[in-house]
Amino acid sequence: MGVQTWKLEAVANLIEGRIVDDSDRVEVCIKGSLLGFPLTLEAFRAGFPFGVTFFLEIGDLSDGPKPMDPDALSMTFYPRMTRGLYSIFARLLLLESKGQPIDEPRIKSNFLVSYNSRELAERFVHYPGVLEKVLKLEHYAKFSELVIRTDAGISLSVPQNFNSLDMDVVKESFTTISELGQIMFDNFQ
DSSP states (O other), X not given: OOOOHHHHHHHHHHTTOEEOOOTTTOSEEEEEEETTEEEEEEESSXXXXXXXXXXXXXXXXXXXXXXXXXXXXXXXXXXXXXXXXXXXXXXXXXXXOOOOOOXXXXXXXXXXXXXXXXXXXXXXXXSTTHHHHHHHHHHHHOOSEEEEETTTEEEEEESSOGGGOOHHHHHHHHHHHHHHHHHHHHHOO
């Protein structure tokens, strides 16, 4: 089917960016910025079954990935496969892990989390606005993984392929991760 050119241009305009030819690595690559943060949307292939990944950079990554700062938070959110009473059975049948503990009921009921520091993770999820933004991303983007690294940025993986991705989802995802990035930059650097 190929890449939908009009969608590439629409996404590039949304983040005041440009379409990048990185065809040796990925079929779709769009770079831009929002709220002063560099943003990237990538997809290995534009069609089914490949998803889309949104990136927001906080640190200087021009020389490539850097080793993790030991004082930085690295936290990953995965949506729960089952919720409520069914989650007990899913854990018993080893279909879903319990995840690392977090003192926030809405996080526990909606996500499995992993982190490198419980103290930083608790501080992050309880910071004003963070929980609402994570829940908003889950509601709009239906993400499969959200990775937060306070020294590097945010990675949001969405199972929807680029050609089927709704432009409202793209707009809300970029806006919300930029707002999360601003919170991280101002309070967790």
